[in-house]
Amino acid sequence: MHxxxxxxxxxxxxxxxxxxxxxxxxxxxxxxxxxMPFMLTTFGIAFALTIGGLLxxxxxxxxxxxxxxxxxxxxxxxxxxxxxxxxxxxxxxxxFAALWTFMDIGSAILGIITAILSLVTVWxxxxxxxxxxxxxxxxxWLTPVCYLLFSVAGGMILFLFLHAAFTDxxxxxxxxxxxxxxxxxxxxVVKVFWWMGGDKSPTSTPESAxxxxxxxxxxxLERPHxxxxxxxxxxxxxxxxxxxxxxxLIAVMLGAxxxxxxxxxxxxxxxxxxxxxxxxxxxxxxxxVERWLFFAEARHxxxxxx
Amino acid sequence: xxxxxESTDRKLGLVIxxxxxxxxxxxxxxCKEWNTGGYGAPLADTDAYGDDPSGTFLxxxxxxxxxxxxKPAMVTHFxxxxxxxxxxxxxxxxxxGASFKRSEDGIVLVHEDHCIGCGLCAWACPYGARxxxxxEKVMKKCTLCVDRIYNENxxxxxxxxxxxxxxxxGARHFGDLxxxxxxxxxxxxxxxxxxxxxEQGTKPVNKYLPPRPKQQSLDEPVNLAxxxxxxxxxxxxxxxxxxxxxx
Ligand code: SF4
Ligand code: SF4
Numbered sequence: 001m002h003x004x005x006x007x008x009x010x011x012x013x014x015x016x017x018x019x020x021x022x023x024x025x026x027x028x029x030x031x032x033x034x035x036m037p038f039m040l041t042t043f044g045i046a047f048a049l050t051i052g053g054l055l056x057x058x059x060x061x062x063x064x065x066x067x068x069x070x071x072x073x074x075x076x077x078x079x080x081x082x083x084x085x086x087x088x089x090x091x092x093x094x095x096f097a098a099l100w101t102f103m104d105i106g107s108a109i110l111g112i113i114t115a116i117l118s119l120v121t122v123w124x125x126x127x128x129x130x131x132x133x134x135x136x137x138x139x140x141w142l143t144p145v146c147y148l149l150f151s152v153a154g155g156m157i158l159f160l161f162l163h164a165a166f167t168d169x170x171x172x173x174x175x176x177x178x179x180x181x182x183x184x185x186x187x188x189v190v191k192v193f194w195w196m197g198g199d200k201s202p203t204s205t206p207e208s209a210x211x212x213x214x215x216x217x218x219x220x221l222e223r224p225h226x227x228x229x230x231x232x233x234x235x236x237x238x239x240x241x242x243x244x245x246x247x248x249l250i251a252v253m254l255g256a257x258x259x260x261x262x263x264x265x266x267x268x269x270x271x272x273x274x275x276x277x278x279x280x281x282x283x284x285x286x287x288x289v290e291r292w293l294f295f296a297e298a299r300h301x302x303x304x305x306x
Numbered sequence: 307x308x309x310x311x312e313s314t315d316r317k318l319g320l321v322i323x324x325x326x327x328x329x330x331x332x333x334x335x336x337c338k339e340w341n342t343g344g345y346g347a348p349l350a351d352t353d354a355y356g357d358d359p360s361g362t363f364l365x366x367x368x369x370x371x372x373x374x375x376x377k378p379a380m381v382t383h384f385x386x387x388x389x390x391x392x393x394x395x396x397x398x399x400x401x402x403g404a405s406f407k408r409s410e411d412g413i414v415l416v417h418e419d420h421c422i423g424c425g426l427c428a429w430a431c432p433y434g435a436r437x438x439x440x441x442e443k444v445m446k447k448c449t450l451c452v453d454r455i456y457n458e459n460x461x462x463x464x465x466x467x468x469x470x471x472x473x474x475x476g477a478r479h480f481g482d483l484x485x486x487x488x489x490x491x492x493x494x495x496x497x498x499x500x501x502x503x504x505e506q507g508t509k510p511v512n513k514y515l516p517p518r519p520k521q522q523s524l525d526e527p528v529n530l531a532x533x534x535x536x537x538x539x540x541x542x543x544x545x546x547x548x549x550x551x552x553x
Contacts, residue, residue, distance in 0.1 A: 212372050224386075
């Protein structure tokens, strides 16, 4: 499948933003008042990433002016559900954030609801892909699980970084850091399982696509068109296995190994915000590679006709 | 409404005979001609006379080679358009309600004024039956010529899809596949009509009729070029050989 940059950016940015929002929601349970700059920046970044991602996803629409219509078919369509959940999350999240930041009311109920809504939205994003039966690689229950785990891990390191940047640290934050490292590890281990499970032979073949398999081996002799077309532009992209393996390794290095090392550096040492900032950047870079591969490695059933 | 109807009163669709199709692409052209002026937005071509021509088509003809294990290969022309699936995945994924399946005749259509051009339905269709128009930015697909088959302003013999009316080989048939007594249903029963990609669970309405297997098997391919070599005999033959030996 063609890796569209607007969609890659959308899923990475809004995934991390919603993960951060979910953490702030849960934060209302445990921590009391926090310094105002920390609250403003953290909520600001969470909303900017989420809204920026959503806006970017509308760039690849043919008719963005009709985007509101996408809210109407939540009964059957995961894309519609995602839109509805995103809007509700932003509204509830904004009320929660405003109450906590400006009036010092850290409502646990609103916090939990915000956290749940954020994660449900991310789940819906994953389901948009998982529902597409014509793409074997995506059509698995582990797909939305990966989206969810990456969102949690991304939100966690962002939170860790902002926390370090805005609070005077007197002792190592072992607890928070360990949770972030575990979240990262779990997300990437599941992703590796997802990769391994996806390396299998395709469900649909030229034989099943033409129904001529009972007669013999089927091979395309002539394409229906000499030029390109919409289908080839959208689904004709498939990266070679050799390159995919290298890129997988790069994704794991950037997204998992480097951030974990940087978090370990940050725990006892000074300059923790610097290390954690680098960890955030490394993780986001790893996520971009992972998301690019998510599309580039996927084979669509229609390619059986080409 | 992108929820699928529980059932449809009729199941209008096509039966395509792979034994008869000669691969002339007449249906491709007549489809484009009718539909660029019919239902909804025209079917755009971009860079039509340039280096990288591309265009929107609702029907395309592929050509496949089928190689049985013990016989020479055979060539099969393969027209493909929307199969108006009963469990159409393209409809349920649509976030706007632009895509829908009609409960009266089972035709799958796009309400183009509601389409946001997200392209998700084209991803959901395993058959590649939907193409986004590059100029109008809305999703285009076969309408089963909904503006012909019920059209009382055109002669009765024309009230079939344009591709069916055009096919010079009679390889395309149109009718109600939900009615076991219809001509198309009988044809499917007689000839062993089949579904494309049954493993995708889309339950397509359109059916395909298989090509006849090759009648006789030729053991060795004949070298046609050697048959064209002139064979001289007698004196000319001796002369030919002698000159050949001289180099
Ligand atoms: S062939 Fe494709 S576009 Fe047509 S109904 Fe089936 S899934 Fe939808
Ligand atoms: S491209 Fe149009 S018809 Fe297709 S899913 Fe999107 S809104 Fe629906």
